[in-house]
Each structure stands twice: as structure tokens, then as C-alpha cells.
Amino acid sequence: MSRRNIITLVVMALLAVLPPVFYLTGNAFYLDLATRLTILAIAAVSLNLILGYGGLISFGHAAYLGIGAYAVGIPAHHWLYGGLESLGLATTSGYVQIPLAIGVAALFALVTGAICLRTKGVYFIMITMAFAQMMYYAIVSIEEYGGDDGLVIDSRSELPFIDLDDPLQLFGLAYVSLVVAMLIVRMIVNSRFGMVLRGAKGNNERVVMLGFNTYLFRLTAYVIAGAMAGYAGALLGNFTTFISPEMMDWGRSGELMFMVILGGTATLVGPVIGATLFIVLEEVLSSLTVYWHLPFGLLLLAVVLFGKGGIMGMLRADKEDSE
Amino acid sequence: MTMLETRSLMKSFGGIRATDDLTLSVEPGELHAIIGPNGAGKTTLITQLCGSQKPDSGTILYKGQDITRVPAHKRARLGITRSFQITSLILDMTVIDNIALAVQARQGSSFRLVRNARTISAIRDRAMELLTRVGLSDKANMVTSALSHGEHRHMEIAIALAAEAELMLLDEPMAGLGAEETRAMIDLLNGIKGQHTIVLIEHDMDAVFALADRISVLVYGHIIATGSPAEIRANKDVEAAYLGEESGAA
Ligand SMILES: Nc1ncnc2c1ncn2[C@@H]1O[C@H](COP(=O)(O)OP(=O)(O)OP(=O)(O)O)[C@@H](O)[C@H]1O
Ligand SMILES: [Mg+2]
Numbered sequence: 001m002s003r004r005n006i007i008t009l010v011v012m013a014l015l016a017v018l019p020p021v022f023y024l025t026g027n028a029f030y031l032d033l034a035t036r037l038t039i040l041a042i043a044a045v046s047l048n049l050i051l052g053y054g055g056l057i058s059f060g061h062a063a064y065l066g067i068g069a070y071a072v073g074i075p076a077h078h079w080l081y082g083g084l085e086s087l088g089l090a091t092t093s094g095y096v097q098i099p100l101a102i103g104v105a106a107l108f109a110l111v112t113g114a115i116c117l118r119t120k121g122v123y124f125i126m127i128t129m130a131f132a133q134m135m136y137y138a139i140v141s142i143e144e145y146g147g148d149d150g151l152v153i154d155s156r157s158e159l160p161f162i163d164l165d166d167p168l169q170l171f172g173l174a175y176v177s178l179v180v181a182m183l184i185v186r187m188i189v190n191s192r193f194g195m196v197l198r199g200a201k202g203n204n205e206r207v208v209m210l211g212f213n214t215y216l217f218r219l220t221a222y223v224i225a226g227a228m229a230g231y232a233g234a235l236l237g238n239f240t241t242f243i244s245p246e247m248m249d250w251g252r253s254g255e256l257m258f259m260v261i262l263g264g265t266a267t268l269v270g271p272v273i274g275a276t277l278f279i280v281l282e283e284v285l286s287s288l289t290v291y292w293h294l295p296f297g298l299l300l301l302a303v304v305l306f307g308k309g310g311i312m313g314m315l316r317a318d319k320e321d322s323e
Numbered sequence: 324m325t326m327l328e329t330r331s332l333m334k335s336f337g338g339i340r341a342t343d344d345l346t347l348s349v350e351p352g353e354l355h356a357i358i359g360p361n362g363a364g365k366t367t368l369i370t371q372l373c374g375s376q377k378p379d380s381g382t383i384l385y386k387g388q389d390i391t392r393v394p395a396h397k398r399a400r401l402g403i404t405r406s407f408q409i410t411s412l413i414l415d416m417t418v419i420d421n422i423a424l425a426v427q428a429r430q431g432s433s434f435r436l437v438r439n440a441r442t443i444s445a446i447r448d449r450a451m452e453l454l455t456r457v458g459l460s461d462k463a464n465m466v467t468s469a470l471s472h473g474e475h476r477h478m479e480i481a482i483a484l485a486a487e488a489e490l491m492l493l494d495e496p497m498a499g500l501g502a503e504e505t506r507a508m509i510d511l512l513n514g515i516k517g518q519h520t521i522v523l524i525e526h527d528m529d530a531v532f533a534l535a536d537r538i539s540v541l542v543y544g545h546i547i548a549t550g551s552p553a554e555i556r557a558n559k560d561v562e563a564a565y566l567g568e569e570s571g572a573a
Contacts, residue, residue, distance in 0.1 A: 192433040192440045199424050202413035209373065209411075210428040210486070211399030220434075 004317040008269040012179065015272070019171055031167055037279040038174040039235045042181045044259040044271035046228035051257065052265030053189045054221050055201030056117075059125045060132030061256045064105045064226050066248030068233020070139065071101035073151045073243045077144075080154055094157035098234050105230020106223050108135070113222035117215055129250050139245040150244025157238050164238050174235055178272070181228055186268050188224065197221050198266075261304050264312025273311050324387050326351045326490055326520045327372070332381035334367055334544075341367040342378065343544035349490075354512075354521045356531045359541035360564075365524045366408055368541070369494050372522070373405040374398045385490070399428070404488035406479040408495045408524070412467050419463040421478060422450040425485035453481040457511060473504035480511055491521045497530055509533055532556075540564070 019034030043065055050056040075097055078090035088096065112131040119127055140148045156164040164170045188194050199207040200214040207214050237243050246252070255278065263274025281299065285292035303310065309318035327349040334342035341364040349355045359365055370376040372383060374395035383391045390398060413421050420441075426449045427433050427440065440446065454460045457477040462470060467478070476496055483491045496512070497505045509530050515521070516534065525531050531538060532552045539549040542564045548555060555561055 187439075188436050190439045190441065191437055192427055192435045192443075192446075194436075195420065195424050195427060195440045196433050199413045199416065199421075202415045203411055205375070206407075206411045206413060207424070208396050209375070209399055209405055210425050210482070211396050212428060212433065213396050217434075 002317075003315070004267065004269075004312070007312070007315060007317050011269050011272060011276075015178075015276070016175060020168060023168060023171075028167065031171055033279060033283060035167065035171045035174050035239055036236075037275050038171065038178050039232050039239060040256070040259065040279065041272045041275035042174070042178050042232035042235070043229045044256055044263070044275045045178065045181045045185055045268075046225040046232065047256050048260045048265060048267075048271045049185050049188065049228075050218075050221050050225045051260055052267070052270070053185075053194065053201065054197050054218055056218060056222065057125050057257075058116075058128045058222075058225075059250065059253050059257065060112075060128040060130075061225075061229055062250070062252035063108065063132035063135040063248045064229030065233035065236055065252070066135060066139065066243075066245065067105045067108055068101035068230040068235075069237030069240075069243040069247060070145070070151070070233075071104055071230070072097045072157055072234050072237035073153045074145060075100070076153050076155055076157075077151060092155045092158050094159040097157050098231065101230045101234035102227045103230075105233070106227040109223045109226025110219070113219050113226070117218050117222065129253065132248060132253055133250060136245050136248045136250075139248070146244070148245055150242055150246070153237055153241040153243065156241065157234070170235075170239060174239075177231070177235065181232075182268055182272070184224075184228070188221070189266075193217060193220070258300060258304075262300060262310050264310035264318050267312040267318055270310055270312045270318075277311065324351070325349065325384070326386060327522070328384040329368075329372075330382040330384070332368075332371060332383065333379045334364075334371060334376065335379060340544050342371065342381075345381070345541075345544060345546055347539060347546055347549075349520060349522060350537075351489075351520055352517060353536040354516050354523055354534055356523045356525060356535035356538045357541055358525065358528075358531055358538060363541045364544040365541055366494055367544075369405055369492050369522075369524065372492055373403055399486065402486075402489040403492065404483050404486040404490070405492040406483050406494060406496060408498055410472065410475040410479060412475055412478055412482075414466075414468040416467055417464055418459060418467055418470065418478060419447070419450050419454065421467055422453055422481050422485055423447060425482040426450050426453070429486055450485070453484055456484065456514075457481045458507070473500050473507070476500060476504070476508060477511065480508075480515070484515065489520060491515075491519050492524075493521060494524045495526060496523070497525060497527045505530060 019031045022030035043061065047061045050058055075089045075091045078084040079092050084090050116124055116127045145151050162169050162173055196207060196212050196217045200217065204214055259274035259278050260271045262277060264270030281296060285296050307314040312318040325348050329345055329347045332342050332345040345368065357365055371378050374393060382389055385401060385403065423446050426446050430446065451460060451463060454463055457480050459474060459477055497508050500508060505527060512534055523534065535552055537549060538552055538555045539546050540555065540561045547564060548558050548561050
């Protein structure tokens with residue numbers, strides 16, 4: 001087995017076992033931490049599809065988390081306070097909320113991606129960020145959903161067989177979702193579609209000359225990544241039960257990018273390692289000192305600048321071509 | 324039917340007329356070399372033929388069909404492929420993945436998200452066959468950036484072959500090659516010749532006269548002469564404009 005695969009299995013095994021153990025031994029706090037990082041890891045894995053494998057530096061990925069969370073929060077709000085019954089959007093049913101999260105996120109990705117992908121380089125970065133900020137201000141401006149004060153989700157999504165009010169079950173759902181997300185990304189990047197996507201990252205002109213309309217390939221990947229992050233957002237809403245526009249802020253998008261780069265782009269498990277390290281370090285440092293932002297930032301910068309290929313690069317597991 | 328024809332093609336960059344009333348015709352199956360001094364507009368011509376740049380005016384006909392406004396990726400599907408003067412490969416992919424992508428392009432839809440591309444033998448076997456043909460089968464699993472310049476040029480040919488293109492536009496395939504490598508490339512092209520129509524841009528005169536069926540001479544974006552290698556050698560205008568200058572400098 002390759003070094004990369006071993007690391008992937010070890011990381012995923014630890015993530016499956018440790019949090020429930022902590023929880024069952026009376027450290028509920030660590031399970032919370034693990035649930036949060038697992039959900040963010042799903043978003044990071046989805047971002048890696050376009051950033052790592054597609055070379056598309058999207059600086060607006062947190063918008064999809066926000067869309068997903070509000071797709072849970074808004075129907076739950078109307079379920080409690082009335083309104084939107086005619087649209088069937090006054091509900092706590094996961095069967096409505098989760099497809100809504102995925103669908104709206106995919107649609108947002110399709111519309112904005114169609115425009116963003118016409119640009120390159122710095123323009124692409126700026127315009128993805130601008131669209132995400134538009135979403136941010138759109139939510140801020142809606143009084144009914146709390147504006148920038150945010151929205152409390154009084155009742156979590158109702159799903160068959162799973163009770164999301166149980167922290168262990170919520171973690172379990174997040175974990176299984178992460179594994180599925182990783183398998184989907186792995187399948188896509190190794191497919192013929194994935195070869196075109198990766199080729200276009202390395203040398204777009206060449207791939208166009210081979211006869212591929214790389215714009216369509218990139219847009220498709222962009223929509224898939226958006227939909228997956230929208231799903232992660234729905235989980236995040238269920239986890240925090242308090243959502244606000246702040247979760248779509250460009251700083252949040254930057255954090256997701258950081259997780260991907262920190263762990264190692266274009267590797268399956270890199271974003272998971274990145275998300276874990278990010279959340280755990282943030283937690284540890286902020287408990288040690290109130291001035292934790294500076295050392296945290298410096299530490300992250302050091303890994304990104306000096307450890308080429310992120311953590312996976314440092315472990316010499318970033319150069320193997322297949323997963 | 325003529326394979327490729329341009330009629331009064333024009334393309335300017337600011338004040339520079341890179342393509343100036345350029346009329347050219349390439350017959351099916353021939354190896355048509357285009358020679359001309361640096362900056363004559365050879366690469367600019369190729370970019371217009373393959374569609375990555377649009378001419379200001381004029382017409383490009385491919386097998387009698389007007390393709391002037393057909394985008395690059397569609398021209399590739401029609402059977403036109405180009406190689407790049409400056410090597411254009413996907414450096415962070417393996418050698419075989421580069422070729423496999425070209426094979427994949429040829430074999431129909433790539434909008435397939437499920438099956439692992441590296442397990443599809445129709446693609447892998449064909450890619451390996453092409454690598455063998457250009458003498459690179461032993462390097463198949465190396466990352467492309469690790470290969471030499473000469474080997475990169477051979478990969479370019481393998482990619483052009485993968486397209487099974489009817490029309491291959493080769494922009495200075497010998498650029499930057501040593502004497503040995505140049506000879507290997509001439510042999511390779513000699514093996515391909517006749518199976519595809521080839522437009523060959525080349526500075527190396529020995530290569531051009533060894534390979535070409537016909538030669539066109541491009542000076543300041545305009546074709547001043549077209550003919551067999553013997554005719555071009557004997558042409559006084561060409562000598563004045565180009566060959567003389569070349570032999571004088573050598
Ligand atoms: N994108 C561009 N913008 C401005 N000028 C350009 C551009 N491309 C080419 N030119 C100019 O057009 C002219 C023709 O360039 P081109 O690259 O086609 O020449 P060439 O015959 O291929 O030369 P070489 O033998 O050096 O490869 C040159 O004067 C060049 O500077
Ligand atoms: Mg040139």
C-alpha cells in the first residue's frame with residue numbers, strides 16, 4: 001500500500017474512534033470539536049476538488065456553507081413562526097431541507113461559476129469573493145431572518161433513523177458524510193472527467209487544443225463542489241443551531257482555503273488533516289492566550305511557505321499520482 | 324479537394340502586420356513546410372489555423388468548409404491538431420497520462436465521472452502504443468517535468484498522433500534539439516509522412532529539405548513563393564529574402 005493510502009486510513013480511523021471515546025468517557029466537549037471539524041472537512045474536501053485538482057482558486061466557498069445552513073434555518077423559522085407554507089418551506093423535515101441546501105448551493109454555483117470561470121487568475125479570485133460577499137449582504141439585509149444578528153434554529157432537521165439532537169448521532173452522520181464526500185471526489189478526479197480537469201489545471205491551452213471545452217468541465221466541477229459544500233452547510237446549521245451571515249464572510253472562505261493548502265492540495269485526505277489541525281490549533285492556542293491570532297497565523301504561514309505541499313508534502317505523500 | 328486553404332488572411336498587432344494578405348493552399352497527404360525568418364509570422368499563422376487567435380479578415384477553409392469562426396476546441400474535433408513551438412505539455416502529470424488524455428479526446432465523450440480512467444485499456448493501450456512509436460515507452464510512468472527537452476518534443480508528436488488528425492500543424496518540432504535528437508525527429512516525421520497532411524514550420528533547413536513535398540516562404544506575413552524543394556532552392560527572390568541571409572549568417 002502506498003504511503004498516501006496508509007496515512008489516509010490512519011487519519012480516518014483515528015477520526016472515527018477518538019471522538020466517540022472522548023464522549024463516552026465524559027469529555028463531551030471533544031466530540032463537539034470533532035463534529036465541527038468533520039463538517040468543515042467536508043467543505044474543505046469539496047473545495048479541494050476545484051482548488052487542488054482544478055487549480056481554481058475560489059475565495060468564496062464559505063458562501064455555500066451559509067446557503068446550506070440557511071436552507072435549514074429558514075424553513076425551521078417558518079415552521080415555528082408561520083409563512084411560506086404554500087411553498088412547503090415551513091418545515092423541519094430533512095427531506096426538504098437537505099435537498100434544498102444542495103439544490104440552492106448548486107444553483108448559486110452554476111450562476112456565479114458561469115460568470116467567474118470566464119475570468120482567470122486574480123480576477124477569478126476577486127470575483128468569486130465578490131459573489132460570496134453579495135450573498136453575505138443579501139442575508140444581512142433580510143430582517144425576518146435576523147439580519148446580521150443571525151438566526152436561531154429551534155428545531156434540528158428531522159431524518160428517519162437518526163436523531164440529530166443526539167451529539168453522537170450527529171457526529172456519526174457528519175463522519176459518514178465526510179467519507180462519502182471523499183469517495184465521490186476520489187471517483188471524480190480519477191475518472192476521464194477528472195483527467196481533463198487536472199490537465200486543464202496543468203496546462204489549459206494544451207487541453208483545449210486536444211478538443212476539450214474546459215470551461216464546461218470546470219463549471220461542472222464548480223457546481224459539484226458547491227453542492228457538496230451546501231450539504232456541509234446544512235450539517236453545520238444543525239450542529240451550531242445558531243447561524244449568521246458571518247459564516248459566509250470572506251475570512252471564513254479564507255479559512256477553508258487555508259485548511260486545504262495546510263493539509264496538502266490535490267490529495268484525498270489533505271483537507272481533512274488541514275481542517276483538523278486548523279480547528280485543534282485554534283482551540284489549543286486560544287485557551288493558552290488571548291493573543292493567539294498572531295502565533296496561529298505565523299504557524300500556518302510557516303507550514304504553507306516552507307512545507308511545500310502542506311502536511312501531506314512534508315510527509316512525502318503528495319506526489320503519488322493515484323489515490 | 325484542397326485540405327487547407329487560406330484566402331487573404333490578415334492579422335495585425337498594433338502596427339505590426341504579422342499576417343499580411345496570406346494565401347496558402349495545402350494538398351491532402353503532403354508535407355508542406357513553411358519557412359521564413361524570425362518574426363515572419365509563422366507561429367501567428369498556426370494560431371489562426373488552429374483557432375486560438377482570430378484573423379482580422381480573410382478566410383480559412385478546411386476541406387472546403389469555412390472554419391474562420393469555428394472555435395479552437397471544435398477545430399480539434401474536425402481533425403486539426405497542433406504542436407507548440409514552445410513545448411506545451413502538462414508537466415505535473417505523468418508521460419502516459421499526457422498521451423492518454425489525447426487518446427481520450429479522440430475516443431469520444433470525456434464527460435464520464437465514474438469509471439477510473441487509468442483502468443480503461445482502450446485508452447491505456449493506445450497511449451502505450453503511441454509512446455512506443457516515439458520511443459518513450461520506458462518513460463511512461465515518469466512525471467513529465469523530469470524528461471528532457473528532446474523527449475518533450477517527441478511527446479508532442481505522440482499527442483499529435485493520438486488525435487489521429489488529418490491535418491497536423493507542427494510548429495518547429497526541432498527547436499532547441501541537438502544534432503542527434505534532430506536526426507531522431509526527422510526519422511520520426513519521415514515515418515508519419517504520407518499518413519497525415521502536415522504543415523511543418525521549421526528553421527532547420529536540412530530537415531525541411533529532407534522532409535518537405537512543398538515549401539512556402541513567408542516574409543513579413545506574406546507568402547513570397549511556394550514550390551518543390553528544388554524550385555525553392557532555385558528561386559532568386561527567396562534567396563535574396565531568406566536563404567541567402569541564412570547561408571550568409573551561417
Ligand atoms: N500576441 C502578440 N502581440 C503582439 N505582437 C505579436 C504577438 N504575437 C506575435 N507578435 C508579433 O508578430 C510578429 C510575428 O510573430 P510570430 O511569432 O508569428 O513569428 P514567427 O515567424 O513564428 O517567429 P519565430 O521564428 O521567432 O518563431 C512578430 O513581430 C511578433 O513580435
Ligand atoms: Mg514562431
